[in-house]
Amino acid sequence: MTDYTIALFLHIVGALGMFVALAFEWVAWAGLRRSGTVQEARGWLGLLGLVRRVGPASLGLILVAGLYMTATVVGWTAWILVGLASFVVIAALGGISNGRSLPAIERALQTDTGPISDALRQSMSAPILAASVRVRTALALGIVFLMTTKPDVVGALVVIAVAAAVGAVASRVGTPPRLAERAARAGRP
Numbered sequence: 001m002t003d004y005t006i007a008l009f010l011h012i013v014g015a016l017g018m019f020v021a022l023a024f025e026w027v028a029w030a031g032l033r034r035s036g037t038v039q040e041a042r043g044w045l046g047l048l049g050l051v052r053r054v055g056p057a058s059l060g061l062i063l064v065a066g067l068y069m070t071a072t073v074v075g076w077t078a079w080i081l082v083g084l085a086s087f088v089v090i091a092a093l094g095g096i097s098n099g100r101s102l103p104a105i106e107r108a109l110q111t112d113t114g115p116i117s118d119a120l121r122q123s124m125s126a127p128i129l130a131a132s133v134r135v136r137t138a139l140a141l142g143i144v145f146l147m148t149t150k151p152d153v154v155g156a157l158v159v160i161a162v163a164a165a166v167g168a169v170a171s172r173v174g175t176p177p178r179l180a181e182r183a184a185r186a187g188r189p
């Protein structure tokens, strides 16, 4: 056992934590969108509270352990630089999408009672929220591929481009606004 293997272990624990946070976030937003009452929605909001603790802690662990391994043994290879850039995109996308929508939703759920209002349902179903978690999950899987296969610069860029494309396609399929649109179109004469 060396410092390096301990760092690798912590790095992978961080990666596992990040996927747990992404899964919780995915489920919590789906639960919020399906909620019929404010009471029901508050339960799902609690799960997002957990995401806000597990997510940043996991990202911190990934970054610190990753930088340590890079600085001490591996060096600044192409797959690390592309992985680091994609990691920054994941962190920024999560911060922007949730940071923009969550405070207003939290405020409304604290003050409202009874059935969910149309305005609140609309903000909880904003396409950016579903898209953000799907794109981040796809990018994270792309990074796992990079970290395990260690391609050259072209390979690394292709992997991340494919991951981003898969995330973008997943964002357009099966999200509530899309399903609602499809249902509306199907109902048209």
Ligand code: HEM
Pocket: 008, 011, 012, 015, 018, 062, 063, 065, 066, 067, 069, 070, 074, 080, 083, 084, 087, 090, 140, 143, 144, 147, 148
């Ligand atoms: C979402 C972000 C990330 C995930 C999911 C992730 C995942 C992984 C995984 C699964 C491994 C193990 C690969 C293996 O042993 O074959 C690994 C290794 C590694 N990662 Fe990451 N990583 C991420 C971000 C980063 C970042 C930002 C850096 C650098 C700043 C980094 C640097 C490294 C290094 C140096 C290794 C060791 C490779 C080796 O021992 O051959 N990772 N990563």
